[in-house]
Amino acid sequence: MADRSDVVIIGGGQSGLATAHAARTMGLDAVVLEAAGTPAGSWPHYYDSLTLFSPARRSALPGRPFPGDPDGYPVRDEVVAYLAGYAAALDADIRTGHRVDRVTVTGSGEYEIGTAGGAALRAPMVVAATGAFSSPHRPGLPGLESFTGTVLHSADYRRPGPLAGRRVVIVGGGNSAVQIAIELAAAGSRVTLATRRPLRFLPQRVLGRDTHIWLQRTGLDTAPWARPLLAGGKGTPVMDTGAYRATIATGNPDRRPMFTRLDGDQVEWADGTRERVEVLLLATGYRPGVDYLAGLDGALDTGGRPRHRGGVSPACPGLGFAGLEWQRSFASATLRGVGADARHVLDRLRKGPGPVRAAERARR
Missing domain, CATH: 3.50.50.60 (FAD/NAD(P)-binding domain)
Structure with a gap:
């Protein structure tokens, strides 16, 4: 029973x-x-x-x-x-x-x-x-089945040590993708964030208070109608004190438009250039x-x-x-x-x- x-x-x-x-x-x-x-x-x-x-x-x-x-x-x-x-x-x-x-x-x-x-x-x-x-969501990517490098999802990632010093492309541009990219770059990896849209940085603090406090006080935090304001726009929103934007501006990590395909150990970028990549990390939610x-x-x-x-x-x-x-x-x-x-x-x-x-x- x-x-x-x-x-x-x-x-x-x-x-x-x-x-x-x-x-x-x-x-x-x-x-x-x-x-x-x-x-x-x-x-x-x-x-x-x-x-x-x-x-x-x-x-x-x-x-x-x-x-x-x-x-x-x-x-x-x-x-x-x-x-x-x-x-x-x-x-x-x-x-x-x-x-x-x-x-x-x-x-x-x-x-x-x-x-x-x-x-x-x-x-x-x-x-x-x-x-x-x-x-973990693992989207289909052109040529993924032929990629001879290491493929990880952000769910598999724990710390930068095993990837230190390697050429890494991260697919995705949310908070986790940016945090991991900056951590890997600091560990000596050459890192690119590949996204379909530009990164969209949102201020962590507004008028001296955390953005989430303003979201609650204005009612945007729990209002169903607020979705177009908070989830819309061009690019994935990333909460930032300014440090993320500044680090990406140095060029490592950098952000590029999504690659067109994978081929063996090569990534073909939107401008037609190709380069060898050792690790593909899917920060795809x-x-x-x-x-x-x-x-x-x-x-x-x-x-x-x-x-x-x-x-x-x-x-x-x-x-x-x-x-x-x-x-x-x-x-x-x-x-x-x-x-x-x-x-x-x-x-x-x-x-x-x-x-x-x-x-x-x-x-x-």
């Missing part, structure tokens, strides 16, 4: 923990299933020097401030430690080492959640909180890892991405999501923003049609 709870939360990173906190405040019996041995999500797998681009005072989950200097910018290990402390203080039913491999619907209309280890749980509500950063929902009709689109409206599935009553990029706003996939989305999703699921209401009526 499968265990039963009010809601099963898949994923024990920042999204899952924020959802568990919201469930407790609503009086819901929740179980969190986390594949790894600790509840920290993707954070332990990022590169060593990763630094948040929002200050600690704007990087906390609900109910627990981020420790240390509130105006400092936390690094990866500080976030991992924060999440571990948050999970311990939450006093929730968090089951690590439980990788979910399928979600199905029972004859009564509830969900059955199965794990790779054979465990099964049932619940009228499921929140897929594996976030937007669990599956991530996609939600939600393959376990493939058996639910209408849960995913044809590309395998979640179908949702503000984090709520329009096709599967009782199914929600947490931690997706632009799920409801600019802040949706951030430490500071996922809590509000989690509350919104659980509230909508509880009020929605189908097995959720039936289960609540049965408990009365």
Whole structure:
């Protein structure tokens, strides 16, 4: 007989923990299933020097401030430690080492959640909180299959030592791409950022305050209509104090238009020139890892991405999501923003049609 709870939360990173906190405040019996041995999500797998681009005072989950200097910018290990402390203080039913491999619907209309280890749980509500950063995206590039150099995704990168002194082309122009490029250049590598659009630097501070403070005070942080302002424009936005722009202006790393093709150990640039490259590093982002929902009709689109409206599935009553990029706003996939989305999703699921209401009526 499968265990039963009010809601099963898949994923024990920042999204899952924020959802568990919201469930407790609503009086819901929740179980969190986390594949790894600790509840920290993707954070332990990022590169060593990763630094948040929002200050600690704007990087906390609900109910627990981020420790240390509130105006400092936390690094990866500080976030991992924060999440571990948050999970311990939450006093929730968090089951690590439980990788979910399928979600199905029972004859009564509830969900059955199965794990790779054979465990099964049932619940009228499921929140897929594996976030937007669990599956590295590796785009198809002309000639990639013929490239004889080393191909890495930023998910594989940890520190500059193994690549020091080598010719590196980084595909992508977001914050991580720029941070890694500058770190490698400082270690003696010759580095180029290859992007389809120019880099777009955004000021880290405006009038003496961090940009994220202004985003919150103006409402742009959580306003759905702000997407064209914050995500639009020409080029990928990069938060910068001025140091990134100045370093790139020195020529190492440099930025060039996207190459036209790869050929053996050669890269052919847009101007027709060719050169030997030793390492191709794909800083091309991530996609939600939600393959376990493939058996639910209408849960995913044809590309395998979640179908949702503000984090709520329009096709599967009782199914929600947490931690997706632009799920409801600019802040949706951030430490500071996922809590509000989690509350919104659980509230909508509880009020929605189908097995959720039936289960609540049965408990009365």
